[in-house]
Amino acid sequence: MKSIIFLFSIILSMNSIAQIGGWNPKLEEGANEALKKMIKETSKLETFKSEAYGYAVFPKVTKAGIGIGGAMGNGVVYRNHEVVGTSKLKQASIGLQLGGQQYSEVIFFENKKAFEHFTNGNLKFSAQASAVAITEGASIDVAYKDGVAVFTRAKVGLMYEASIGGQHFKYETKDK
Numbered sequence: 138m139k140s141i142i143f144l145f146s147i148i149l150s151m152n153s154i155a156q157i158g159g160w161n162p163k164l165e166e167g168a169n170e171a172l173k174k175m176i177k178e179t180s181k182l183e184t185f186k187s188e189a190y191g192y193a194v195f196p197k198v199t200k201a202g203i204g205i206g207g208a209m210g211n212g213v214v215y216r217n218h219e220v221v222g223t224s225k226l227k228q229a230s231i232g233l234q235l236g237g238q239q240y241s242e243v244i245f246f247e248n249k250k251a252f253e254h255f256t257n258g259n260l261k262f263s264a265q266a267s268a269v270a271i272t273e274g275a276s277i278d279v280a281y282k283d284g285v286a287v288f289t290r291a292k293v294g295l296m297y298e299a300s301i302g303g304q305h306f307k308y309e310t311k312d313k
Contacts, residue, residue, distance in 0.1 A: 161211075161223070164196070164211055164212075164213060164223065165213050165220060167196035167197065168194035168195075168196045168212060168213035169194075170196065171194055171195075171196035171197075171241040171243075171290070172186070172194050172241075172243060174241070174290065175241065175243060175271050175288060175290050178271050178272065178290065179271050179272075179288075182243070182271075182288065185245045185286060185288075186218075186245070189245040189246055189247065190216070190246045190247060190248050190249055190251065190252050191214065191215055191216040191217075191221070191245075191246045191252040191255075192214075192215050192243060192244060192245045192246060193212050193213070193214045193215070193224050193243070193244045193246075193255065193306075194212055194213050194215070194241070194242075194243045195210040195211065195212035195224075195226050195241060195242040195243070196210075196212070196213075196241050197210055197211075197239055197240075197241065197292065198210030198226060198239065198240050198241070198242050198289075199237070199238075199239050200228070200237065200238050200239070200240070200294075201236070201237035201238075202230060202234040202235065202236070202237070203234070203235055204231065204232070204233075204234065204235075205229075205230070205231050206229070206230045206231075206234050207227070207228060207229050207230065208226070208227070208228035208230075208304070209225070209226065209227055209228075210225075210226040210242070211223060211224070211225055211226070212224045212225075212226060212242075214255075214256070214308060216252065220311055221310065221311055222256070222308055222309050222310040222311045223308075223309050223311070224255075224306050224307060224308045224309070225306065225307045225309075226242070226304055226305075226306055227304070227305050227306075227307075228303050228304045228305070229303055230303050236294065237294050238291060238292075238293065238294030239291075239292040239293050239294055240289045240290060240291045240292055241289065241290045241292060242268065242287065242288070242289045242290075243287070243288050243289075244285060244286070244287050245281070245285070245286045245287075245288075246284060246285060247281040247284040247285070247286070248284050250284060251281075251283065251284025251285050254284070255285075255306060255308065256308045257308075258306065258307060258308060260285070260306055261303075261304065261305050261306075262287075262303065262304045268287040268288055268289045269286075269287070269288050269289070270288075270289050270290070270291065271288055271289065271290040
């Protein structure tokens with residue numbers, strides 16, 4: 138039990154970022170940089186970005202687990218390529234897993250229905266959900282599933298387990 142508490146303490150501390158006046162310019166800067174790197178490594182993402190109804194970028198998701206695990210990250214939500222809010226990603230998992238890693242994640246929304254599903258707090262990935270892992274020079278051929286396409290890019294670490302199942306999101310408009 139102590140190791141679980143320690144694990145989640147590490148996850149929480151790695152994701153704390155100071156905010157200025159209710160808005161976090163460093164988070165927005167990080168999201169823009171993360172998306173640029175992902176597009177540079179896989180140019181087809183530019184098509185997803187330009188054609189998407191909206192998208193959410195999580196520049197740093199920290200994930201760790203030893204049998205029981207979790208992940209957390211903060212992201213920026215865009216509509217018409219303009220920032221409309223932020224989102225918090227949380228994930229809990231149990232099963233065969235060992236290690237820790239940090240990665241970036243982008244979620245593209247194909248249409249208004251999928252975008253509103255996310256901003257209303259209803260988007261949750263099932264245990265079988267997975268993302269396309271971006272690697273430099275990789276060719277991707279992905280279609281939207283239920284109006285959503287998810288891509289990840291490893292930053293650091295090694296984790297024996299690579300699903301996005303169990304992710305939950307909390308959206309907050311930029312005005313708050």
